[in-house]
Amino acid sequence: MPEPRIIVALDFSSESVAWQLVNKLEPQLCRLKVGKELFTTAGPRFIEKLVSKKYDVFLDLKFHDIPNTVAQACKAATNLGVWMVNIHALGGRKMMMAAREAIPDSHTRLIAVTLLTSMDQSDLNDIGLQGTPQQNVERLARLASDCGLDGVVCSALEVAQLRQIVGNNFCLVTPGIRPIDACGDDQKRITTPTQAIMNGASYLVIGRPITQAQDPLLVCQQLNTEIALVCS
Numbered sequence: 001m002p003e004p005r006i007i008v009a010l011d012f013s014s015e016s017v018a019w020q021l022v023n024k025l026e027p028q029l030c031r032l033k034v035g036k037e038l039f040t041t042a043g044p045r046f047i048e049k050l051v052s053k054k055y056d057v058f059l060d061l062k063f064h065d066i067p068n069t070v071a072q073a074c075k076a077a078t079n080l081g082v083w084m085v086n087i088h089a090l091g092g093r094k095m096m097m098a099a100r101e102a103i104p105d106s107h108t109r110l111i112a113v114t115l116l117t118s119m120d121q122s123d124l125n126d127i128g129l130q131g132t133p134q135q136n137v138e139r140l141a142r143l144a145s146d147c148g149l150d151g152v153v154c155s156a157l158e159v160a161q162l163r164q165i166v167g168n169n170f171c172l173v174t175p176g177i178r179p180i181d182a183c184g185d186d187q188k189r190i191t192t193p194t195q196a197i198m199n200g201a202s203y204l205v206i207g208r209p210i211t212q213a214q215d216p217l218l219v220c221q222q223l224n225t226e227i228a229l230v231c232s
């Protein structure tokens with residue numbers, strides 16, 4: 001079976017609600033993303049339980065602090081057995097290199113967030129970042145690659161352009177994915193799973209189209225079938 005490209009976003013406020021979904025899914029068909037809300041509620045033991053059930057876990061805590069603190073946090077994530085962890089590229093070269101050195105060849109992939117997609121030009125102006133959001137995304141992705149990181153999170157609409165800049169071995173993880181027949185929810189700039197993969201995405205972060213589905217496993221299977229068609 002090909003490796004799953006779907007990462008299901010467990011955007012829940014409680015562990016018990018998260019389990020109701022996880023128990024319907026299968027680790028061969030998807031990976032799981034745990035962010036700040038669920039991690040703060042359910043804690044590291046929850047992550048260990050997901051790992052013990054053979055799920056690959058993306059710990060989406062976006063570390064951003066002094067280099068030593070971020071390095072130790074990344075090491076702690078690796079010790080939990082997570083498959084992927086992320087840090088903010090805006091933490092800079094020293095911070096990213098410290099994180100890389102802390103988990104040099106572990107099985108945990110280390111990726112960066114470039115610019116939060118919630119930030120527009122006026123936010124950049126406010127904090128004194130020059131250039132357009134797109135220019136900042138490209139510069140920060142290059143910097144992350146220079147620091148030896150394994151990839152970045154990016155909008156599916158940025159994938160094709162970034163793929164040209166960072167080459168084929170860099171992991172591009174893309175949220176904002178909606179199946180062709182799904183509603184967009186609050187996502188403004190969305191792409192279908194197959195379009196994102198064709199543009200060069202490595203992994204797709206998908207939340208509500210799976211978590212709110214009547215039959216989440218079926219949606220996962222259907223999306224995997226669609227993805228397999230464009231990958232073959």
Ligand code: C5P
Pocket residue numbers: 009011035116117118153155175176177185187205206207208209
């Ligand atoms: O439900 P939906 O598919 O919109 O969930 C997308 C997930 O990806 C959420 O966990 C959201 O926080 C995350 N995300 C995003 N846009 C970004 C970065 C992360 O939607 N730019």
